[in-house]
Structures are given as structure tokens and as C-alpha cells.
Amino acid sequence: MLRGGKLLVLTGPAGVGKGTVEVALRKKHPEVWVSVSATTRDPRPGEVNGVNYWFLSEEEFADKEKAGEFLETALVHGLAHYGTLLQPLVDHMSVGTPTILEIDLQGARRVKEKAAELGLEVVTVFIAPPSFDELVRRLTNRGTETEEQRKRRLETAHVELAAEHEFDVTIVNDDVNRAADQLWDIIAKEYGKEA
Structure with a gap:
């Protein structure tokens, strides 16, 4: 079903800086496409x-599900x-566009399970913090969650x-x-690009 390089499935705990790494990567390599997920949560400022x-209502x-x-x-x-959303992923990978799917742990496990039935090759990449204390600091400093949300995210981070x-x-x-450079090295290897 899908041709081209392997899908990079990127995971890590909230606050680890996945999005920041992706922004740094895309500044140097704008040809990389990052999948846009759908969610029922409210948009942040x-x-x-x-x-x-893609902000969707529960209905x-x-x-779509x-x-x-x-x-x-x-x-x-x-x-x-x-x-x-499956179709944008198929559209980009079918023309050989380096494609990243940033996703939580549950989603990464599901993608790995479904990969074989879809003919989808994946490389799973875990973005880790230097320490748990640093993760707490980053999550607190970004100021996008309430205290209760931050507590839940830190509980999830342990898992x-x-x-x-x-x-x-x-x-x-x-x-x-x-x-970002390490992530590009992985992409370059999987897509046959210059490192």
C-alpha cells in the first residue's frame, strides 16, 4: 500500500521537547513532513x-473512526x-516524502501492530529527557497545563x-x-539522503 522510505514514529513523554526538535529539524530540512494529528482537546493559545x-468534536x-x-x-x-488520519500519511509516503508521525506511547504500539497489514515499514524513535527532574522543569516552565493536567502527564511520563x-x-x-541532527541522520539513512 505504501512505498518510499520508512515512517518515523516519534514518541516521548510530554514536555520532553518533541515539537521543538521537529521545528529545529524542519528549519534545516523543510522537505520533512510531520503528520498532523486529530484531537478532541481544546486548542492551546x-x-x-x-x-x-485537526481539532474535532467528539462526534x-x-x-471518522x-x-x-x-x-x-x-x-x-x-x-x-x-x-x-491515514490518507495524508499515504499521500506523502507514496511520493517518498520523509515522514514523521509524532505520537504517544499507546499510538506507537498500535502503529507497530498495524504496520504489517498495511505494508508500512516503521522506525520507532524515543525522545528521552536528560533526567526526570529536567522533564518536570520543562513541563512546568512551558505553562500550558493546569496543575492537575501536569500531575497526570508526569504520571503518564513514568509509564x-x-x-x-x-x-x-x-x-x-x-x-x-x-x-534534530540525530533525527535527520536516521531519516537520511532510511530515505537514502545525504546526512
């Missing part, structure tokens, strides 16, 4: 529909549904960090540009 996420999400339009879906932090061994590659995000 400054987020744009179709750019940061819209359920309709029933129609088989998602590669995977998950309820994250017990708060909101997230999902990966996510314990699953690091399930991934093909770990990149420690102790320096954003170095982490």
Missing part, C-alpha cells in the same frame, strides 16, 4: 486548526482522543519512560540542535 492539530472524531479514516486512535491522559526499550532508537534531548 496560538494553535491553528490543520497546522498544529466528528467518532464518525467509524469510517476507518484513522491509522490509529487513543484516549490520552484520560482527557482527550487523538488519532492519525512512557519505562517503555523506552520498545523503540528502535533513543535520542536524548539534552541539546535541541544535536537531537
Whole structure:
């Protein structure tokens, strides 16, 4: 079904800097496409529909799920549904565009399970913090969650960090540009591009 390079499935705990690493990567390599997930959570200040996420109502999400339009879906932090729309992924990978899917741990596991039936090759990449204390600091400093949301995300982070061994590659995000370069090295290898 899908041709081209392997899909890079990128996971890591909230606050680890996945999005920041992706921005740094795309500054140097704008040809990389990052999948835009759908979610039922409310937009954060400054987020744009179709750019940061596709913001859907619970009903819209359920309709798309029933129609088989998602590669995977998950309820994250017990708060909101997230999902990966399949068609944009197929469209980009079929023409050999380096493609990243940033996703939570549950979603990464589902993608790995579905990969074989879809003819989809994946490389799983775990973005890790230098330490748990640093993760707490980053999550607190970004100021996008309430205290209760932050507490839930940190509880989830313990589970996510314990699953690091399930991934093909770990990149420690102790320096954003170095982490972005390491991510490009993986993409370059999988897509036959110059490192």
C-alpha cells in the first residue's frame, strides 16, 4: 500500500521537547513532513486548526473512526482522543516524502501492530529527557497545563519512560540542535539522503 522510505514514529513523554526538535529539524530540512494529528482537546493559545492539530468534536472524531479514516486512535491522559488520519500519511509516503508521525506511547504500539497489514515499514524513535527532574522543569516552565493536567502527564511520563526499550532508537534531548541532527541522520539513512 505504501512505498518510499520508512515512517518515523516519534514518541516521548510530554514536555520532553518533541515539537521543538521537529521545528529545529524542519528549519534545516523543510522537505520533512510531520503528520498532523486529530484531537478532541481544546486548542492551546496560538494553535491553528490543520497546522498544529485537526481539532474535532467528539462526534466528528467518532464518525471518522467509524469510517476507518484513522491509522490509529487513543484516549490520552484520560482527557482527550487523538488519532492519525491515514490518507495524508499515504499521500506523502507514496511520493517518498520523509515522514514523521509524532505520537504517544499507546499510538506507537498500535502503529507497530498495524504496520504489517498495511505494508508500512516503521522506525520507532524515543525522545528521552536528560533526567526526570529536567522533564518536570520543562513541563512546568512551558505553562500550558493546569496543575492537575501536569500531575497526570508526569504520571503518564513514568509509564512512557519505562517503555523506552520498545523503540528502535533513543535520542536524548539534552541539546535541541544535536537531537534534530540525530533525527535527520536516521531519516537520511532510511530515505537514502545525504546526512
